Amino acid sequence: MLGSADLPEGIDEVFGGSIEIGWQATGSNRYDALLGYPAFGFGFLTYGFPQTGILGKPNAFYLFLNAPFKRWNKFSLNYILRLGMSYNWEPSDPVANPSHLALGSYRNLYISAGAEGQYLIGEQLSASFGVKFAHFSNGQSSLPNAGMNLLTPHIGIKYDFNGGDRPKYIKYPKPEFTEKGMVYYVTLGNGIRQIFFTPDSTTATLLPKQGVSYPVYNISMGAQYQFGWTGKLGGGVDFIYWGAYNPDIELGQGNVVQAVEYPFSDYLQLGIFISYEFVLNNISIIAQPGYRVIRKEYKGMPTDFYQHLGLKYHVHNLIIGVGIRAVNFGQAEYIEWSLGYRIRKPKK
Amino acid sequence: MMKIIKLLSLLLLISISGFSQKEAPSVDEKLFFVKGGLGTSWIIMPKVFLIDPADTSSSQILPATNSFTGYVGLQAAIPLGKHWLFMPEIDFNYISGEIRVDRILNDPDNPDRFSQKLQAYTRIEVPLNFGVISSDNFWVSFGPVIYFTLSDNKGFDAAVDEIRTSPVALNSDIPIGMRFRLAAYIVVGKGMYVDIKFDSDLKRDFYYSETDNVYNMRMSLQSITIGFGYRINRTGL
Numbered sequence: 001m002l003g004s005a006d007l008p009e010g011i012d013e014v015f016g017g018s019i020e021i022g023w024q025a026t027g028s029n030r031y032d033a034l035l036g037y038p039a040f041g042f043g044f045l046t047y048g049f050p051q052t053g054i055l056g057k058p059n060a061f062y063l064f065l066n067a068p069f070k071r072w073n074k075f076s077l078n079y080i081l082r083l084g085m086s087y088n089w090e091p092s093d094p095v096a097n098p099s100h101l102a103l104g105s106y107r108n109l110y111i112s113a114g115a116e117g118q119y120l121i122g123e124q125l126s127a128s129f130g131v132k133f134a135h136f137s138n139g140q141s142s143l144p145n146a147g148m149n150l151l152t153p154h155i156g157i158k159y160d161f162n163g164g165d166r167p168k169y170i171k172y173p174k175p176e177f178t179e180k181g182m183v184y185y186v187t188l189g190n191g192i193r194q195i196f197f198t199p200d201s202t203t204a205t206l207l208p209k210q211g212v213s214y215p216v217y218n219i220s221m222g223a224q225y226q227f228g229w230t231g232k233l234g235g236g237v238d239f240i241y242w243g244a245y246n247p248d249i250e251l252g253q254g255n256v257v258q259a260v261e262y263p264f265s266d267y268l269q270l271g272i273f274i275s276y277e278f279v280l281n282n283i284s285i286i287a288q289p290g291y292r293v294i295r296k297e298y299k300g301m302p303t304d305f306y307q308h309l310g311l312k313y314h315v316h317n318l319i320i321g322v323g324i325r326a327v328n329f330g331q332a333e334y335i336e337w338s339l340g341y342r343i344r345k346p347k348k
Numbered sequence: 349m350m351k352i353i354k355l356l357s358l359l360l361l362i363s364i365s366g367f368s369q370k371e372a373p374s375v376d377e378k379l380f381f382v383k384g385g386l387g388t389s390w391i392i393m394p395k396v397f398l399i400d401p402a403d404t405s406s407s408q409i410l411p412a413t414n415s416f417t418g419y420v421g422l423q424a425a426i427p428l429g430k431h432w433l434f435m436p437e438i439d440f441n442y443i444s445g446e447i448r449v450d451r452i453l454n455d456p457d458n459p460d461r462f463s464q465k466l467q468a469y470t471r472i473e474v475p476l477n478f479g480v481i482s483s484d485n486f487w488v489s490f491g492p493v494i495y496f497t498l499s500d501n502k503g504f505d506a507a508v509d510e511i512r513t514s515p516v517a518l519n520s521d522i523p524i525g526m527r528f529r530l531a532a533y534i535v536v537g538k539g540m541y542v543d544i545k546f547d548s549d550l551k552r553d554f555y556y557s558e559t560d561n562v563y564n565m566r567m568s569l570q571s572i573t574i575g576f577g578y579r580i581n582r583t584g585l
Contacts, residue, residue: 087414095450095460106390106414254556254563257397315488316431318480339490
C-alpha cells in the first residue's frame with residue numbers, strides 16, 4: 001500500500017490466520033468427478049497490520065474450494081479459491097481516519113485465489129503450503145474504493161475427521177445430457193453506486209472530498225438454451241434505473257448539501273445483452289455483456305458497452321444472485337444483488 | 349493481472365459441488381415454530397452534509413461500526429403447493445448501530461471534532477414472507493417485513509447535541525417502516541431448524557422541512573442473524 005502523510009513509507013507487512021471446516025467430494029454427485037473431487041466448505045480468517053492501526057483488524061467469513069491441478073500418491077497440487085465478506089475495517093474518514101485512502105467501508109467483499117501443495121504425513125494429517133492473492137473491495141458502494149490487495153504465503157495443517165477413509169478419485173466418462181431446452185428468466189437487481197465530489201465544486205467548497213450514494217435497480221429478462229451439463233447460451237434485455245444520472249450536488253433548504261434531482265424518465269435506460277451461463281448443479285456463473293441502446297446522455301457517463309459477471313444459486317426455480325456490473329472490462333460500477341424466477345422448457 | 353485472477357476466481361468458484369438438490373420433500377400441513385436469534389447490525393444511509401455559511405464550517409453524518417441485534421418470535425409455515433410456503437411471523441426485536449457526526453471547521457486553530465453514539469430501537473416485526481422448499485431439509489424465504497418501533501434511545505440526536513454550535517431541531521422518529529428479508533433454513537434435528545437471515549430497512553432519508561424548521565432523519569438498518577426455531581404444534585418436520 002502506498003504511503004500517506006502520516007505513514008510515508010507505506011504498509012508492506014501483514015500477518016494472519018484462518019480456520020476452515022469442509023467436506024471432501026466423494027463421487028456422490030455427477031459433478032464431483034468432473035472437477036477432480038474437490039474439497040469445499042466455509043472458513044474464518046483474521047488479518048493484522050503491525051505497522052499501523054489505520055486499516056483496522058479485518059476478519060472475514062467465506063466459502064472455500066480446494067481442487068487439484070494434479071494428484072500423485074501422497075501429494076497434490078491444488079488451486080484454492082475463497083469468496084466471502086470481511087468486516088472490522090477502519091474506513092477512510094476525513095476527520096477520524098484521514099490517512100486511510102484505500103477503503104471507505106467497514107465491510108468489504110473478500111475474494112482470494114492461489115495455489116498450494118498438500119502432502120499426506122499420516123493417516124489423518126496433511127501439511128499444506130502455498131501462496132494466495134487476496135483482494136478486498138466494496139464495488140464502489142462507499143468511496144474511496146482503491147481496494148486492498150495482499151499477496152501472502154501460507155502454511156497449514158489439515159485433519160481428516162473420517163479416519164483417513166479417502167475416496168477413490170475414479171474418473172468416469174461424462175454421461176449424456178438429456179434435458180436440452182429453453183430457460184426463461186426474470187431477475188430484479190439492486191445496488192449502490194457512489195460518486196465522489198471534490199472540494200473545488202462550487203457547492204462543495206467547504207466540504208472534504210466525499211461521496212454521495214445513488215441507488216441502481218435493474219430488471220433483467222432473458223431466454224437461454226441449455227445445450228449440455230455445463231452450458232446455457234441466450235440473450236435478453238435490461239430495464240435499468242440508473243440513479244447516478246448526471247450526478248451533481250446542490251445546496252438545498254436548511255443548508256443541506258443534497259443530490260440534484262431530475263425527472264424520473266432521465267434515470268431510465270434500456271440495455272440488450274447476450275448471456276452465457278456456466279452451470280454446475282444449482283450454482284452457475286453468468287456472463288452477460290450488454291449495450292445501452294436507450295439512455296439520456298450526460299457528461300462523464302459510463303460507456304454504453306457494459307459487462308455483468310455474477311454468481312447464481314437456484315432453489316428449484318427461484319434465483320438468488322450476486323454479481324459485479326462493470327464497464328471497460330474491470331471498472332466496477334456497482335455490486336448487484338438479485339432475486340428472480342425461471343421457467344424451464346426441456347425438449348420432449 | 350488482478351482482473352484476470354478475479355475472473356478466474358469467480359469462474360472456478362462455481363465449481364462448488366456440495367449443495368446438491370434433488371426433488372424436494374413437500375410440506376402438506378401447517379407448521380408452527382417458536383424462534384429466536386442473535387446477530388450483527390449496522391446503520392446505512394447516504395452520506396449527507398450540512399454547510400453553515402456563517403461560520404464556514406460543515407458537518408457530515410456517517411454510519412459507524414457494527415453493533416448488535418437479537419429477536420424472539422413465532423412463525424408459521426403454510427403450504428402453498430409443491431415447493432412453496434407462506435411464512436408469516438411475529439417477532440420482538442432489538443436492533444442497533446453506531447452513528448457518527450463529523451464537524452469540519454476548516455480552522456487551523458480549531459480542530460475538527462466528531463461524536464459517535466449508539467442508536468438503538470426495539471421493534472415489533474411482522475414478516476410476511478414466501479418460502480421455497482429445497483431438498484436436504486433446506487428452505488429459503490424472502491419478502492417484506494413490516495415493523496413498528498416501540499422505543500428509540502435517540503442516539504443520533506445525542507451525537508448532534510454533543511457537537512452542535514447552535515440549536516437545531518431534529519426529528520429522527522420512525523414509528524413504522526418496512527424491511528426486506530432473505531433467509532435460509534437448515535433442519536438440524538426433529539422439528540428444529542437453524543436459520544441465517546439478512547434484513548435491510550427499505551427507506552432512508554435526510555431533509556429539511558421549512559414549515560416547522562426541522563431536520564428530518566430516517567436511518568436504515570441492516571442485519572445478519574443466526575437463529576434457532578423449534579416446532580411447537582407437533583414433532584417432526
